[in-house]
Amino acid sequence: MTPLIDARKVRYRYADGTLALDGVDFQLFERETVALLGPNGSGKTTFVLHLTGLLHGEGIIRVCDLAMSKKNLPKIRARIGMVFQDSEEQLFLPTVLEDVAFGPRNLGLSPEEATRRAKLALEQTGMEEAAARAPYHLSAGEKRRVALAGVLAMSPEILVLDEPTTFLDPPAERDLVRLLRELPQAKILVTHDIPFARALATRAVFFEKGKIAGHGSIDDVVRRFQWEI
Ligand SMILES: Nc1ncnc2c1ncn2[C@@H]1O[C@H](COP(=O)(O)OP(=O)(O)OP(=O)(O)O)[C@@H](O)[C@H]1O
Numbered sequence: 001m002t003p004l005i006d007a008r009k010v011r012y013r014y015a016d017g018t019l020a021l022d023g024v025d026f027q028l029f030e031r032e033t034v035a036l037l038g039p040n041g042s043g044k045t046t047f048v049l050h051l052t053g054l055l056h057g058e059g060i061i062r063v064c065d066l067a068m069s070k071k072n073l074p075k076i077r078a079r080i081g082m083v084f085q086d087s088e089e090q091l092f093l094p095t096v097l098e099d100v101a102f103g104p105r106n107l108g109l110s111p112e113e114a115t116r117r118a119k120l121a122l123e124q125t126g127m128e129e130a131a132a133r134a135p136y137h138l139s140a141g142e143k144r145r146v147a148l149a150g151v152l153a154m155s156p157e158i159l160v161l162d163e164p165t166t167f168l169d170p171p172a173e174r175d176l177v178r179l180l181r182e183l184p185q186a187k188i189l190v191t192h193d194i195p196f197a198r199a200l201a202t203r204a205v206f207f208e209k210g211k212i213a214g215h216g217s218i219d220d221v222v223r224r225f226q227w228e229i
């Protein structure tokens with residue numbers, strides 16, 4: 001089976017000299033939900049930013065059998081939807097509805113279809129009542145949910161969520177678990193929230209100093225790296 005994501009020997013150094021990724025090999029297969037665990041600064045965010053071509057280091061990355069290249073970027077970005085760790089940066093239009101409809105519009109859908117999808121996605125994330133509001137006035141947790149709606153509205157094949165539970169209240173987190181369970185897409189969850197990872201992930205990888213130091217079931221990885229408070 002061809003992996004949806006195939007990353008080989010990914011290495012990346014930031015402009016200031018920090019070696020953030022030091023040879024990461026990672027595959028994601030259909031229907032998997034993989035938790036990316038590991039200490040602050042271990043390279044998790046840097047790695048997922050490579051999957052949508054926002055950063056480009058050494059190594060080889062294929063997404064849905066497309067090589068990571070300038071030419072393939074629009075196709076890749078239609079297939080892989082990402083909610084950033086700092087979702088603030090993701091919201092920029094005057095209203096929540098326009099913001100969520102922006103992605104589908106960019107895919108070339110009609111305004112009506114884009115709006116229909118945006119409304120549905122806002123319902124899925126429990127944010128339909130905020131449709132007419134300004135994204136920058138929302139609370140941190142609300143921004144998170146709107147950013148997720150923006151990704152869902154594009155119906156990607158892969159979901160990459162970087163710390164999706166930060167700022168969420170417990171009921172919102174419970175709703176997110178339920179929603180993600182229902183969604184058929186393969187998922188990458190970057191998280192420090194072990195109960196959340198345990199509720200969803202089919203396996204885990206553990207980042208350490210820019211490398212994958214171990215992988216296995218959530219329980220194995222948590223035990224091996226003593227990754228619980
Ligand atoms: N723009 C940048 N310039 C220089 N170094 C950076 C930059 N962004 C991140 N780094 C460094 O790269 C390394 C990996 O950072 P990254 O954000 O990928 O970690 P992370 O595993 O996502 O951490 P966290 O759990 O805190 O989100 C860290 O040492 C970090 O300080």
Ligand SMILES: [Mg+2]
Nearest residue numbers: 044045046085
């Ligand atoms: Mg991070």
